[in-house]
Amino acid sequence: MLIWLVAAAPARAGDPQAGANVFKSECxxxxxxxxxxNxxxxxxxxxxxxxxxxxPDYNYTDALKQAPWVWTEDKLHGYLSQPARQANPGTRMKYPGLDDAGQLDDLIAYLATLH
Ligand code: HEC
Known part of the structure; x- marks a missing residue:
């Protein structure tokens, strides 16, 4: 049973509960x-x-309005580790990026629960 659980875990296996705390302190x-x-x-x-x-009810910069992608977990990983440089040079999101890969995985696991 345990083996099955490990095998079934997604590639990025973050902890959504820990991610909720990262969200509170960072976002x-x-x-x-x-x-x-908003x-x-x-x-x-x-x-x-x-x-x-x-x-529709948020006034984005053109950098995000014209961005051609859908936010996948991988895309969020890139954006949130370096918002200004990686995915989106024109963004006005004033956030330097989260460089702790473990915290980033937890955070994204949490974001995935927001449905
Ligand atoms: C200082 C304020 C600030 C902080 C802190 C911040 N953001 Fe943002 N974020 C913004 C703003 C402003 C935008 C809109 C940027 C634009 O229009 O270019 C944005 C945009 C985004 C988007 C794109 C949303 C969309 O609809 O396309 C995502 C995803 C996002 N932020 C996630 C996060 C996460 C996760 C964190 C915490 C790690 C975070 N942000 C921290 C201000 C912030």
Whole structure:
């Protein structure tokens, strides 16, 4: 049984509970996990699987509005480790990036629960 669980775990096996704490300390200042609630940044409800820059009631920069991708876990990994350099040079998200890979996996596991 245990072996089955390990084998079935996704490639990035973060801990969503730990990720909720990372979210609180790193992201909650600017983002709400609740649907329809924008702060300085857009709501992150349903972010995994959502098209970049797609909330109708949030005023994105062109960098995000014109971004051609859907936010997958891998895409979020790249963006959140270095928002300004990697995925999106024009973004106004003033966040230097999370360089702890374990925390990043936990955070993304948490973001994936926001549906
Ligand atoms: C200082 C404020 C601030 C912090 C801290 C911050 N963000 Fe943002 N975030 C923004 C802003 C502003 C935007 C919109 C950027 C734009 O339009 O270019 C944004 C955009 C995003 C987007 C794109 C959303 C979409 O609809 O395409 C994601 C994903 C995101 N942030 C995740 C995070 C996560 C996860 C954290 C914590 C690790 C975080 N952000 C920390 C302000 C912030």
């Amino acid at each position: 909650a200042e600017c983002h709400s996990p609740k649907e329809g609630r 702060k300085k940044g857009p709501s992150l409800f349903g972010i995994v699987g959502r098209h970049a820059g797609s909330l």
